[in-house]
Amino acid sequence: MDNVELFDAGEKGKGLRTTKDLKAGEVVFTEPSFAAVVFDSLSQQVCHNCFRRQVNLHRCAQCKFAHYCDRTCQTACWDEHKQECAAIRNKGKAPNENVRLAARVLWRVQKDTGIVSDSQLISVDQLQDHLADMSTDSLKELKINVQNFLDYCPNTKHGSEYISHIFGIINCNGFTLSDQRGLQAVGVGLFPNLCLVNHDCWPNCTIILNHGKIELRALGKIAENEELTVSYVDFLNVSADRQRALKHQYHFDCMCKSCSEHFKDDLKMAAKETDGKKPSDELVKEVQKYSLECLAKIEAARAASNFNEVVKLSRECLEKQEPVLGDTHLYKLRVLSVASEVLSYQHNFSEAAGYARRMVEGYTKLFHPNNAQLGMAIMRAGVTHWHAGLIEVGHGMICKAYAILMITHGATHPITQDLESIRMQTEMELKMFKKNENDYHSMREAALQNKPTGKMTASLSGEANFKKQDNTK
Ligand SMILES: [Zn+2]
Ligand SMILES: [Zn+2]
Ligand SMILES: [Zn+2]
Numbered sequence: 001m002d003n004v005e006l007f008d009a010g011e012k013g014k015g016l017r018t019t020k021d022l023k024a025g026e027v028v029f030t031e032p033s034f035a036a037v038v039f040d041s042l043s044q045q046v047c048h049n050c051f052r053r054q055v056n057l058h059r060c061a062q063c064k065f066a067h068y069c070d071r072t073c074q075t076a077c078w079d080e081h082k083q084e085c086a087a088i089r090n091k092g093k094a095p096n097e098n099v100r101l102a103a104r105v106l107w108r109v110q111k112d113t114g115i116v117s118d119s120q121l122i123s124v125d126q127l128q129d130h131l132a133d134m135s136t137d138s139l140k141e142l143k144i145n146v147q148n149f150l151d152y153c154p155n156t157k158h159g160s161e162y163i164s165h166i167f168g169i170i171n172c173n174g175f176t177l178s179d180q181r182g183l184q185a186v187g188v189g190l191f192p193n194l195c196l197v198n199h200d201c202w203p204n205c206t207i208i209l210n211h212g213k214i215e216l217r218a219l220g221k222i223a224e225n226e227e228l229t230v231s232y233v234d235f236l237n238v239s240a241d242r243q244r245a246l247k248h249q250y251h252f253d254c255m256c257k258s259c260s261e262h263f264k265d266d267l268k269m270a271a272k273e274t275d276g277k278k279p280s281d282e283l284v285k286e287v288q289k290y291s292l293e294c295l296a297k298i299e300a301a302r303a304a305s306n307f308n309e310v311v312k313l314s315r316e317c318l319e320k321q322e323p324v325l326g327d328t329h330l331y332k333l334r335v336l337s338v339a340s341e342v343l344s345y346q347h348n349f350s351e352a353a354g355y356a357r358r359m360v361e362g363y364t365k366l367f368h369p370n371n372a373q374l375g376m377a378i379m380r381a382g383v384t385h386w387h388a389g390l391i392e393v394g395h396g397m398i399c400k401a402y403a404i405l406m407i408t409h410g411a412t413h414p415i416t417q418d419l420e421s422i423r424m425q426t427e428m429e430l431k432m433f434k435k436n437e438n439d440y441h442s443m444r445e446a447a448l449q450n451k452p453t454g455k456m457t458a459s460l461s462g463e464a465n466f467k468k469q470d471n472t473k
Helices: 071-091 099-114 137-154 160-173 241-252 279-302 307-321 330-345 349-366 372-387 391-408 413-437 437-449
Strands: 004-006 014-018 026-034 035-038 174-176 185-190 205-212 211-216
Touching: 026 071, 071 099, 099 137, 099 160, 099 185, 137 160, 160 185, 174 205, 174 211, 174 413, 185 205, 279 330, 307 330, 307 413, 330 349, 349 372, 349 391, 349 413, 372 391, 413 437
Parallel strands: none
Antiparallel strands: 004 014, 026 211, 035 185, 174 185, 205 211
């Protein structure tokens, strides 16, 4: 934690600021979790130690609940799992992930106190719990969790007030962990130093999970004494919606510059302009309403794996949107994103590439140039173009994505390493293409015939984010 110090950030409470100038892509700090658990739904598919998704995990012979890559992961985790293992055996089954996380936090506080290393700037139990701001429904849920906790750990010396405090902390500070390739949210953990980094809708840092630790990385130059910020919400929402989401989940009113100036809201809701003329407000409203309804249907069809329906609905929706909504309109970008993803999955790469390119053009006008979500979208578009045989555009996009990911993810991240090998491949193919186009196309076709391409083109989620998955419903 040499690069940062705690300071009083006024209305925002505590904050972190730099103690020296930082460069783009520089790691501000790394932090292992204080405690973390795998989601209930993935407890048999994800290693409880390193959070990698693997097939054939080894099961803990005693509780039959925890799963590990191998003996090494199991041994590394035993200190953390020991008490959990006994509690699960006593109870006969494991409680939900929130209760498991609260128990791990409390066991660790008991064993090591709330501060486990010199570099930890705040004790876990000093984090905000926002219990006073919680809705009646959330409080009801919290009470049930406290009850389940007492069932699970009947010998705890803590009263229900302190246990509620821990659940409150988890609720607003829990950080979602994704698998090694950032494809799927697999668990939730508590990172005390990270909790001290305040939110800004246009932040100067990004968080990435790499080999089980989080890294805070600078998105651009940051001067000495500047406050460090990350975004807790998706920038692909207008300021009012972001503010609402932040209030609901984190209980504060965002006063950041982007929100006060409604930065880029006009682009996100833009109407189409042709020869200086715009469609009527009424028509724009009507198409927006139609788009929202259509997006709900598209989501439902996708959840039901009805991909032909997703494609059909997306085409219809885009046709209606085309003359009315601008190219940076959020509803258009959402349709383009789903359509390109599903069409790639169906190996209809040409149509997918067209949509992906338009999506990337829109994103580029909205996002910070080093935004991780933008980098991942360009990577996906590049791979789609490559598969469509559009090697020149594809390679260009892959190089661009690589430059962004070197900043947001760093050279050692598995996604960057995947992208690096793709980049070498497309570079070689581009050379071949320039020598002889016919040879290139027949080679490409043969390659696509016998190589499944689902992995790279499947849903690639963006930046790791703060939003905790609510799996308790
Ligand atoms: Zn493992
Ligand atoms: Zn066990
Ligand atoms: Zn804001």
